[in-house]
Amino acid sequence: MTNQPIGVIDSGVGGLTVASELMRQLPKERLIYVGDTLRCPYGPRPKEEVIAYTWELVHFLLKRNIKMLVVACNTATAFTLEDLKSKLDIPVVGVIQPGARSAIKVTKNNKIGVIGTEGTIHSRAYPDALHHINSTIEVYDLACPDFVPMVESGVLSGSHAMQVVEGSLKPLKNHFEIDTLILGCTHYPLLRDAIQTVMGEHVTIISSGEETAREVSTILGYQKKLFQGNRKPRHEFYTTGKIEVFQNIARDWLQTDMNQVRRVELEEVVNYL
Amino acid sequence: MTNQPIGVIDSGVGGLTVASELMRQLPKERLIYVGDTLRCPYGPRPKEEVIAYTWELVHFLLKRNIKMLVVACNTATAFTLEDLKSKLDIPVVGVIQPGARSAIKVTKNNKIGVIGTEGTIHSRAYPDALHHINSTIEVYDLACPDFVPMVESGVLSGSHAMQVVEGSLKPLKNHFEIDTLILGCTHYPLLRDAIQTVMGEHVTIISSGEETAREVSTILGYQKKLFQGNRKPRHEFYTTGKIEVFQNIARDWLQTDMNQVRRVELEEVVNYL
Known part of the structure; x- marks a missing residue:
């Protein structure tokens, strides 16, 4: 349904630049973001590991009933986008x-x-x-x-x-x-x-970030899945790492107070079944 | 299939600015354009008339096996986009x-x-x-x-x-x-x-035009319908009006030689069944 959230996954905090643009360009849409700060960065890891970690984040968000998935990490996009697109029945947008x-x-x-x-x-x-x-x-x-x-x-x-x-x-x-x-x-x-x-x-x-948010808007619009009506959405941010680090960076980068950041144990992400 | 053409409809020649951006941003894609120059402009016509004329152009292109429809006219987009989107089983993109x-x-x-x-x-x-x-x-x-x-x-x-x-x-x-x-x-x-x-x-x-071409690219990419491989496509341009006028404007506006412009009798467009 149109009031479901948009899911955003990232290896850590970098994807906050994408989330921030989504909030700006789609101010009625609700986000659920999970940043795998504890295992960040993904860049130097072997391809198989990046794929496995990314799927763990995806399953964590699928359980939260997202209407679309945004892969807000270039490494994860490069290695997993086609696989995610072919296996999920919701739209998937990467950053590349x-x-x-x-x-x-x-x-x-x-x-x-x-x-x-x-x-x-x-x-x-x-x-x-x-x-x-x-x-x-x-x-x-x-x-x-x-x-x-x-x-x-x-x-x-x-x-x-x-x-x-x-x-x-x-x-x-x-x-x-x-x-x-x-x-x-x-x-x-x-x-x-x-x-x-x-x-x-x-x-x-x-x-x-800007261009990804634009394409999320395009595809949600095309699929008639944009939120109808008015609201000030409550976003949710999860990190596998330290809440304070995440909050500080969000505040410094995005000038937003991130009171809604929650820590999620890596075990919960890994054991998603 | 990915080698089908993209259909572009317009009330006349204005949509050539959209076609020109499609050719620039998607140089492997083949276009079929029909401009209803004889009945142009659509702007001052009653809504019902614009809807009827637009559907005639659409059927003319559907017979030519298009993989996507671009409504390159603001008036036609304003009056028909939602109707076209709900009734056609190919993607439809308007200019608004x-x-x-x-x-x-x-x-x-x-x-x-x-x-x-x-x-x-x-x-x-x-x-x-x-x-x-x-x-x-x-x-x-x-x-x-x-x-x-x-x-x-x-x-x-x-x-x-x-x-x-x-x-x-x-x-x-x-x-x-x-x-x-x-x-x-x-x-x-x-x-x-x-x-x-x-x-x-x-x-x-x-x-x-620029933004519509960008979104055509987004949606074709998302649907895995972008042309695979390499080619220099042969486009087709049809006008219900005078070929020379269409060619002159295309040459002046787009600095392209429009040898491929063909006249289509309005009767053929109207009696599409």
Whole structure:
């Protein structure tokens, strides 16, 4: 039914940038978010492990009667999206295809940059998604392994952040004439200002979170599953890790008070049957 | 199957701005376009007539085995979208909801302007689509009846165009602090530069065509109906009116040679059974 919640899964706190955009663009929709902070990050883990962990989060939310699933983690999207789509009877949206489609919409010279974690870049998920739609797109991708640790330590601006961003993006900035850059990691929107400054105003920055929320809206609208009427929804946030860490990051990043964060024991997530 | 064409219907030539974006954003997809130039414009016609004409165009394309229907006309979308969606077993995308969703994504102050023909503005379709998703959006809409005749007469820039655009947009520009403006008519993207100049750089202009193509991509991707593999598709364009007029406008507007335009007798469209 239309008043069921939208489920959001993430390896930790990065997906909060996606959740925040869902709340902004779909203010009547109710979210249930589960972040697997205790086992974060998923990026360096073997594919089979990421698939197993992701399914555990999915089952945790399926028991809570979600009408749609959002995979708010690039690594989990790269490894599990097709499997989830084929096995679940609710719509499933990942964070990769929305960013790819938006980049195709805005690029004028068909030269698109992608930055992400090493896992996401090595998976080739973005070039595959872009070329699936348009084989002539030139894709320049680059892993930026220093960004996530910096963001998680709370450094989002200032001279140190600028130095790290500038150093990391140098190969992309100097050698290719991209006009569009996809932030292929849910942490990166927190560094958006620094990235925009380094790349220059002529490069359009695409944030997965914004574009994913837009596509969630498109598909719920298409399926006539948008909430009807008016309400101020009560969201639920679960973390397998420490509540305080999750709350602090949510407050710092999203300027929202996260009183509704609850801890869920990893055992409950793992033993979902 | 994925190699079936996408069907595009329009009251005339305006929908070519949508077709052109579909070709750009989905270069592997094949289009069949029918423009009812002989009975254009639909805007001033009674609702029942618009519904009847639209269904005729739809049946003309259904016989050609389309995998998706794009209603590339704001008036036809306002009057027929829900009916078409409930009765057809292929996905149907109109031009109103994509523009609305994109505006919700980009606005920062939740003040959105909409310009369109008198028919579209009076239908309240844009405010309804926006408020369906977010009831707190402030919508300022304005009919610009002088734009379509000017565009169809080939005046897209220069001092006369600027005067007309400036005069028409005055109420919107002077009285409201909108940060986003939806071009709620498929002809208006041809006046985009003039509209941007008049409204100022701080207003983001949303073009239905770009956003509709993006949502066609989203829904085809979601339904696994995107064309697999590589091809340079051969599109088909049909007009119930004069081929030369259609070709000239297509050439002027889209800088594409439209050798593939064919005339279809209105009788064939009307007597589709």
